[in-house]
Amino acid sequence: MSASEGAAEATTKAGGVPGPRAGDEGQARAGLPRAYVLWLVGILVSLAGDAVFYFALGWAASKYGGTVAGLTLSAITLPRVLLLLLGGAVSDRVSARRVLITGDAAMLIFSLVLAAVAYSLGAPPLLLIATGVAVGVVDAFYLPASGSMPRRLVPKAQLPRALSLRQVGGQVINIGGAPLAGVLVGLAGFAGAAAVNAVTFAFTLVVLTAVRPRHDVPPAPRSDGLLKEALSGVKVAFSHPVLRPGLWLTGAAAGFLLPVMSLLVPLLAREEQWSAGSAGLVLGAQGVGMVAVTLVVVKRGPLGRPGLLAASALVLAGAGVLGLGLAPGPTAATAAGLLIGVGNGTFSAHIAPLILASSPDTHLSRIQAVLVLVQSVALLLMNNVLGALVDLKGATAIVVACAVMLISIGLAGLTSGPLRNDRTGLVKR
Template sequence: MAASDEAAEGTVETGVVRVPEVCDEKHGQDRLPRDYTLWLVGILVSLVGNEVFYFALGWEASEHGGSVAALALSAITLPRVLLLLVGGAVSDRVSARRVLITGDAAMLVFSLALATAAYYLGATPLLLIATGVAVGVVDAFYLPASGSMPRRLVAKGQLPRALSLRQVGGQVISMGGGPLAGVLVGLVGFAGAAFVNALTFAFTLVVLIAVRPRHDVPRVPKTDGLLKEALSGVKVAFSHPVLRPGLLLTGAAAGFLLPVLSLLVPLLAREEEWGAGAAGLVLGAQGVGMVAVTLVVVRRGPLGRPGLMAASALILAGVGVLVLGLSPGATASVAAGLVIGIGNGTFSAHIAPLVLASSPDSHLSRIQAVLVLVQSSALLLMNNVLGALVDLRGATVVVVACAVMLVGVGLTGLASGPLETTERD
């Protein structure tokens, strides 16, 4: 980043840490750059393809039984987790844009080859598992690079609005992607879904070639080995006064909030005999609350000091989870879902730009790799732990326990000096 850019963005001086500003008045009111808008369109189109493809992969794998389905999905997760840190180091070394272009080109070729193979040979278990491995490997390099791109395309002051807009788009696609995927897979099958995915990768590839980062940073010199550079990202992340508590809050949200939505709501609905419709309404209300908050941030910018807002949002989400666990009926549970969504949306809209703005220019992709690793590891671990606890103690007890943990972590975040001293402008 040029010295003039750094001077324009500024920093906030505190007694213990010099924290990059997350928002300033001038940048907060400017329109987002054209290159960012174009990149976001490409990412969202690619996300539609992913929704269709992941549904098709799980659907075809389920035809061969639970073991094959689990292997196909684990084949994505395992290489992604193992290679994330290396992927972040590669992105910082050779530039995020090149990594994204290479990843999209590779997935375009792979998706076309997969569509051809599935059309002539069928979706065999070996083909599905190999597909999972290929997707997981590419994701390990693609996700850190993609996570760092907003910092390279917009000024730091615009990050809350830029990331919130991305979150809104992703949430809308996630809500509509399931039904769309079901229809498409029913019409064109696994081979057709792979071909649709290839088309979205082709579109995104063209977009990436056209996009030029406005706030790119110098690449890391090749003075150390790749593994040492990868581990450097972990060291920087957990020694930084703002990144460390920010990552811990993120891990807590991934471990105690996300499983409530994906795992515990269905189990609680079955235990309380609310029915599948009520469970769907809870998740829908959560989505509405989340989108509503992020739209406000897109329009107005951050709602307060990002660190304090993120910690307070976990407390609000924890209160919503507590109400959900103690709800006497389905109606109250839907209201609780709305509160959870508001807390979840507020947390995401403030913690993501805080982490990205606080990341050193030399470690943008590596910090994103650590962020994804923290989220993935916490979610993977707690899904299994909480599922086992439900079998032992029941869903209500586990939901209440998650609420207590969220409130406790949020209160701890409010007491964090570095998070307290981060300024909105």
């Protein structure tokens, strides 16, 4: 543990809620460490490669119909969900950086082999499904390690800005990745996409070998077995006074907020007979709202107590979803999309650094594994449940129901004293 982290432990308030320190203000306002910026560049390049590759994988699978396409996507999700907790335990035990380097090296080799095989044989269903399994297994180890790296590279006081910058970069890639992927796949096919992905993994691998964590923590002490260590992450996460409500709020956002934009907006647009362009404007407005909030956090840091703002942001997003469900036309729906984006952006910019900063040093990757697991399970479950309910009750009723759930869960989050009063990342002004 570094000297600054030791001071944080010494000044921790009762209930495990850290208070601001005199040194936090200088840290929070200083520029982000060069090591973090370099790592972030590598991660964003890798995300761009993933955007191209995932589009190519889905496009190739769609040639064989919905069943093969569904199996290919499930082949990624299932091993990821099953192995996430184990992946977090391995990362805490042997070092997140080593896990990331190993994962990038493995995917570099796999992508080169896949490009060669696809160039020779094309993209038969079995190859696509096997590719999904390989990606899902590596993701299960890679995602917890990657999620813990900001805590290892920047001081706690800078986490809100650091994570918001990462979120902005991810949003930009999401916006531009699909058109770029379509062009590349059209020119070079599935084999070309795999080759491009290999190049991005090679770049990220070089970056990771150059980056050295400045705030690294010693490996977690070994217990009787890796499975026990993996389950320890769940126990710690749901017994912690701040992490427990934070994870519940995150699960609620994944289950009742994310499907609104990806699933329910297209269904609502068809039900209300809006054009595809109108639906796109709603999604674009949501993206604008998210980016605007996260840019503010990048510039000035957290906007207030993170737990209080995260819970309040779910209420705000729920109000936007309610406006979307009751919108009389595309113009009002676009305004509602902007409000949803502001709420979603505020939530994401505050809950992520709160969970990462509140995680015990011995469980950084394991808590990230639990976080990804909560999001994945909630999203996987609710996409199917909400889709089935739309067929029964109509899109408008289900959008309004999601709004009610978001507002109710946000208000419930405000009743948690440890979450509401946590001041992680705040500095005296």
